[in-house]
Amino acid sequence: MSSEWPVIPLGQVIEHRKEFIEIDDLQAYKRCRVQLHAQGIVLRDVAQGAEIKTKKQQVCRAGEFLVAEIDAKVGGFGIVPPDLDGAIVSSHYFLYEIKWQALERRFLDYFIRTPAFREQVGAKGTTNYAAIRPKDVLDYKIPLPPLTEQQRIVARIEELAAKIEEAHSLRQQSSAECDALLRAMIFEAPSQLTAMKELVQLREPDVAVQKDEVYQFAGVYCFGRGVFKGQKKSGMDFAYPRLTRLQAGNFVYPKLMAWEGALGIVPAECDELVVSTEFPVFTVDESRVLPETLDVYFRTPSVWPVLAGESTGTNVRRRRLNPTDFLNFKMPLPSMAAQLRLREVKHKIDAIKQLQNETTPALDALLPSILDKAFKGEL
Numbered sequence: 001m002s003s004e005w006p007v008i009p010l011g012q013v014i015e016h017r018k019e020f021i022e023i024d025d026l027q028a029y030k031r032c033r034v035q036l037h038a039q040g041i042v043l044r045d046v047a048q049g050a051e052i053k054t055k056k057q058q059v060c061r062a063g064e065f066l067v068a069e070i071d072a073k074v075g076g077f078g079i080v081p082p083d084l085d086g087a088i089v090s091s092h093y094f095l096y097e098i099k100w101q102a103l104e105r106r107f108l109d110y111f112i113r114t115p116a117f118r119e120q121v122g123a124k125g126t127t128n129y130a131a132i133r134p135k136d137v138l139d140y141k142i143p144l145p146p147l148t149e150q151q152r153i154v155a156r157i158e159e160l161a162a163k164i165e166e167a168h169s170l171r172q173q174s175s176a177e178c179d180a181l182l183r184a185m186i187f188e189a190p191s192q193l194t195a196m197k198e199l200v201q202l203r204e205p206d207v208a209v210q211k212d213e214v215y216q217f218a219g220v221y222c223f224g225r226g227v228f229k230g231q232k233k234s235g236m237d238f239a240y241p242r243l244t245r246l247q248a249g250n251f252v253y254p255k256l257m258a259w260e261g262a263l264g265i266v267p268a269e270c271d272e273l274v275v276s277t278e279f280p281v282f283t284v285d286e287s288r289v290l291p292e293t294l295d296v297y298f299r300t301p302s303v304w305p306v307l308a309g310e311s312t313g314t315n316v317r318r319r320r321l322n323p324t325d326f327l328n329f330k331m332p333l334p335s336m337a338a339q340l341r342l343r344e345v346k347h348k349i350d351a352i353k354q355l356q357n358e359t360t361p362a363l364d365a366l367l368p369s370i371l372d373k374a375f376k377g378e379l
Helices: 105-111 115-123 134-139 147-187 291-298 301-310 323-328 336-364 366-374
Strands: 007-009 014-017 020-022 028-034 041-048 056-059 065-068 077-079 093-098 141-143 191-195 200-202 214-220 227-234 242-245 281-284 330-334
Touching (some): 014 134, 093 134, 147 291, 147 330, 291 330
Antiparallel strands (some): 020 056, 065 093, 200 281, 214 227
């Protein structure tokens, strides 16, 4: 904290407000909840009064400081946003009015996200009792420059935060445009509708399960997010007698979730992992189709409803894509020359995305660094 600013107890600039209303069974009420790690206040639900068991509740006002009695030590606090004005909370929350003549609400909103504040909250009470008391909050310390300086600092923080958000948005836009380019290289190129049975071959499970062995499983995310490294499981923890050991470049999907985009090529980091027999695994005939082509095609959202039509089952959530139906499914197959161009472009795009992933933590760390400087008087 800046040595030039007075450091005062919060109780000098906020006031605990403890007012309760009686819930009307015939009225609907917004209920809010506090997200952990100082991530703010959000709507929990809208409930009829008859559904609310505790009939005495507190009413939040926009701009108040809301603290969760039990979760405060893990960042369960924030400023009530305008859309939750009038929302209710139980007696396990504390509400504080902010004396706006002395404390800029947004200045407090940013300060409570800093380690300087979080450490004070964590230090209160004993390790055996996680809850805090209303007076504890009033005793927390805050650096308090003049109101005009608070407003200047807030404006500067928001200016820099907007630039960080713009950088995140540009990355997302760039990623979406790269994905669109790859898809165009399949869907807008001359192609021939080709059955999957001409391009891939179903593998038989090749691992006999031993009860005393431990197996590293893989999984497939929905919505085109690819194959990932899953849990380790003992052979005693599941009933499958056989598994399939993946090889990098295989194509795999779960029968139950394929229609939600859970399909993909096995990446190098998932080589030698295993999947159950609920996951059909295919070798790819690379003389006809490149793994990159399959990966791009089956990660395309417009393809998933078509797969849903091939899936069996009356319950939409229980539809299954059986291997026979998948092998009869037809996809547009570009020429090998076009696929090789796609491979080249995809490798370059993957390298860019990898670099973005590696630098994302540094980008995410910018705002905490900005807040640290702000409350040291260095911004």
